[in-house]
Amino acid sequence: MNEKLFKVIIVGDSRVGKTAFVDRYVHNRFNDNYKTTVGVDFALKKIQRSEDELIRVQLWDIAGQERFSSLTRVYYKDASACVIMFDVTSIKSFEHVVRWKNDVDSKVFLRDMSPVPCLLLGNKSDLDEHKVSDEEVKAMSQDHNFVGWSKISVKDSYNVEEPMMFLVEEIVARLQSRGRGSIAAEFTDDDGRIKLPHTYGKQSKCCWIF
Numbered sequence: 001m002n003e004k005l006f007k008v009i010i011v012g013d014s015r016v017g018k019t020a021f022v023d024r025y026v027h028n029r030f031n032d033n034y035k036t037t038v039g040v041d042f043a044l045k046k047i048q049r050s051e052d053e054l055i056r057v058q059l060w061d062i063a064g065q066e067r068f069s070s071l072t073r074v075y076y077k078d079a080s081a082c083v084i085m086f087d088v089t090s091i092k093s094f095e096h097v098v099r100w101k102n103d104v105d106s107k108v109f110l111r112d113m114s115p116v117p118c119l120l121l122g123n124k125s126d127l128d129e130h131k132v133s134d135e136e137v138k139a140m141s142q143d144h145n146f147v148g149w150s151k152i153s154v155k156d157s158y159n160v161e162e163p164m165m166f167l168v169e170e171i172v173a174r175l176q177s178r179g180r181g182s183i184a185a186e187f188t189d190d191d192g193r194i195k196l197p198h199t200y201g202k203q204s205k206c207c208w209i210f
Contacts, residue, residue: 005056006171007078009108011100012085013093014063017123020154021085022061025164030155037063040075047168055168076108080171082118083163086132088151089124094132094140101144110174117170119163119194120149126156138191148194159194166194 010018019034019041026043045057062075084100086093097120105115120141122132134151141149147170152159188194 001054002052003054003056004172004175005058006080006168007058007060008081008083008167009060009062009076009079009104010083010085011062011072011104013087013090013096013100016085016087016090016093017154018061018085021083021121021123021152021160022059024154024157024160026059028157030157037061039063039071045164049168049172055172057164057168072103073107076104079108079116080110080175081167082108082116083121083167084118084146085121085123087124088122088130088132089127091131094122094136097140098144101146115145117147117167117174118145119167120146121163122149122151123154125151125158126153134191134193138193141192146192148188149192150194163194 010022012018014036019037020030022041022043023034024030026045040063041061043059043061045059047055047057049055060075060079062072082104084097084104086097088094101118104118108116110116120137122137137149137151140146148163148166150159150163152163154160
């Protein structure tokens with residue numbers, strides 16, 4: 001069995017739903033009363049990508065409070081990819097995406113010194129009071145070199161697994177081509193939105209192990 005371990009950091013402002021996202025993705029559960037993360041929390045997702053390939057995704061749920069910003073370089077170390085989250089009902093959390101992306105881009109790199117691939121996810125799409133339009137998310141994604149974006153609802157389990165499948169395939173593609181390969185063009189729409197639902201190549205059936 002060929003096994004790989006990928007570290008994925010989850011960043012964004014406090015209360016955008018990072019902990020809930022990890023809990024839903026790894027354990028398929030949701031709690032209305034999550035406590036604010038202090039420092040960093042960890043979780044592990046196992047993916048049987050093919051009969052002879054097992055991928056372990058180590059998720060680092062990093063606190064969004066300003067007082068932990070001096071520790072992000074330590075938390076980001078050796079990351080293979082990044083998820084930056086915002087709350088679609090909070091303009092402030094969306095505006096802060098730029099700060100988070102710049103922080104990641106300045107502190108962690110792939111082996112070829114290129115930036116780690118980053119997803120942009122807008123959570124709480126189940127709520128009515130959206131403050132951020134699709135056009136604004138598209139512009140943010142394009143202007144700041146995200147590999148793709150999607151609006152999600154962790155509470156309703158909407159678009160949670162598919163973007164992560166996309167991100168894992170992006171990591172694998174870059175690893176296999178030593179930084180020159182990307183699946184972003186193939187599996188995103190013209191505006192950069194991740195195509196959902198996803199179907200990948202024959203080698204990536206993505207059987208999820210809980």
